[in-house]
Amino acid sequence: MPLTTHYESLYIGGSWVKPKGGEAYTVINPATEEAVGEVPVGTAADADAAIAAAREAFDHGPWPRMDWRERAVILQQFHDVLVARKDEIVQLCVAEAGSIIPVASIMQFDMALDGLQYYIDQIQRREFVIPSSVSAHTNWATGGETLGSTVKVYEPLGVSVGITAYNYPFFLNLAKLGPALASGCTFILKPAPQTPLEAMILGEIASEVGIPPGVFSIVTGGVDVGEKLTTDPRVDQISFTGSDKVGAIIQAQAAPSLKRVALELGGKSAMIVCEDADLEQAAFAGVVNFTNQCGQGCILQTRQLVHNSIKDQYIEMLKAMASQVKMGDPADPDTGMGPLISAAQRERVLAYIEQGKSDGNSLVYGGSIPPGLNRGFFVEPTIFDCPSNSTAIAQEEIFGPVVCVIGFDTEDEAIAIANDSQYGLSGGVFSQDPGRAYRIAMQMRTGGVLINGGGGRLNPSVPFGGYKRSGIGREYGEEGLNEYLEIKVIDFRAA
Ligand code: NAD
Numbered sequence: 119m120p121l122t123t124h125y126e127s128l129y130i131g132g133s134w135v136k137p138k139g140g141e142a143y144t145v146i147n148p149a150t151e152e153a154v155g156e157v158p159v160g161t162a163a164d165a166d167a168a169i170a171a172a173r174e175a176f177d178h179g180p181w182p183r184m185d186w187r188e189r190a191v192i193l194q195q196f197h198d199v200l201v202a203r204k205d206e207i208v209q210l211c212v213a214e215a216g217s218i219i220p221v222a223s224i225m226q227f228d229m230a231l232d233g234l235q236y237y238i239d240q241i242q243r244r245e246f247v248i249p250s251s252v253s254a255h256t257n258w259a260t261g262g263e264t265l266g267s268t269v270k271v272y273e274p275l276g277v278s279v280g281i282t283a284y285n286y287p288f289f290l291n292l293a294k295l296g297p298a299l300a301s302g303c304t305f306i307l308k309p310a311p312q313t314p315l316e317a318m319i320l321g322e323i324a325s326e327v328g329i330p331p332g333v334f335s336i337v338t339g340g341v342d343v344g345e346k347l348t349t350d351p352r353v354d355q356i357s358f359t360g361s362d363k364v365g366a367i368i369q370a371q372a373a374p375s376l377k378r379v380a381l382e383l384g385g386k387s388a389m390i391v392c393e394d395a396d397l398e399q400a401a402f403a404g405v406v407n408f409t410n411q412c413g414q415g416c417i418l419q420t421r422q423l424v425h426n427s428i429k430d431q432y433i434e435m436l437k438a439m440a441s442q443v444k445m446g447d448p449a450d451p452d453t454g455m456g457p458l459i460s461a462a463q464r465e466r467v468l469a470y471i472e473q474g475k476s477d478g479n480s481l482v483y484g485g486s487i488p489p490g491l492n493r494g495f496f497v498e499p500t501i502f503d504c505p506s507n508s509t510a511i512a513q514e515e516i517f518g519p520v521v522c523v524i525g526f527d528t529e530d531e532a533i534a535i536a537n538d539s540q541y542g543l544s545g546g547v548f549s550q551d552p553g554r555a556y557r558i559a560m561q562m563r564t565g566g567v568l569i570n571g572g573g574g575r576l577n578p579s580v581p582f583g584g585y586k587r588s589g590i591g592r593e594y595g596e597e598g599l600n601e602y603l604e605i606k607v608i609d610f611r612a613a
Pocket of ligand 1: 290368
């Protein structure tokens, strides 16, 4: 089946329906500024229809009542169709989100599919009814000896809404669809306005594999759609990935109807490079940490804290490696760094670079639109040597290819600088002493720490999420599935 990039309808309640509004959004390839496709812009009325369908499917439909194993069979088909269509989906991630081919193929696609497979396996293996001990005791209500027991039952939470960001859209959409559908919730996806196509393809596959009507809907659009989905009392749970600013708004919007809210938010993560680090390994990871997805990654370690005895050498290595990163169209397999998502994001990043300079940081590499790349939303890999951790470029999430290198003299100082952040998503330590690296990792106030670059791939069986303004709740692992489940306890008289 050829890849669709022009849609006139939205996938709502199990059918492709004409949206209530008349607007269309042209998806732009951020590397070429050419049109990639077109989708209708959803409205609050479309969100209302998706909520009604999801509520009906949850309250009266087969999906939440199905045996876990039956759901797993359907989701496995969903997974397998995605795998069969990998090449076209990867091309879409390249054209729509500006991901270079390895990022599209591994980070966006393979890791998303690993996660979906994890949830499918988890619901088949997990014992959802766990008997607790059977005991005889005096019955408080009726007196006399009673033999009783209790079971703990996991049930799907209800109508779930996933709202996602633009940076790794295919991955983020599946990170919400997987646990929502595996748990038996019904699910509405609102993708980022800039990247709707990586969501729409999921609707095609849902209808192909026979996910029942209303179980999964997609509503494109912006704030009005997001507001409707997060305020409507028929929705039970929100899983949001995006900025801390919008996360806080969503938490407030969801509060009056007391929805459960999981928030995966921004970061300004620190990578600590000790004087005993393998410097080449650290600098290589250092460059990847501000050039991956053109710096538009929540977990990227864009504050690099380097022992003062090796800082100059580290910066020289970063500069040399950054100069080898080929910028350009990510469809070219030789490209190492693609564009930012939009002209607006490029303006924002360039404004931060100007502010970085005027706040007294020294720009040691990059800082401009690359010569010859005026078409597409490119910015050079940019390295600042920062005298302190307190200026805007060290404290705020820039979401562009900009790194702050900050010196330190002692381990305690490095940890204090790392923790001097409103965020707490990720962290890194480079040291050839594993005990030391672990000791430092234990003191970092973040949801995850990579030692010497870590294993290099998301492990879906462990939870992912942030401390402080980086979020509430977790994705992946048992904890990720629990975000979509209620726990019921049934106490019964055995004899
Ligand atoms: P954003 O917060 O601007 O938008 C995210 C989504 O929220 C979009 O779909 C948007 O339409 C929607 N939205 C905006 N206002 C809303 C409202 N009032 N009600 C409901 N929905 C609303 O984020 P972005 O610019 O798309 O993405 C970048 C941000 O995402 C960065 O901060 C990045 O760190 C974060 N992010 C976090 C993770 C993570 O797992 N922690 C992963 C990827 C991205």
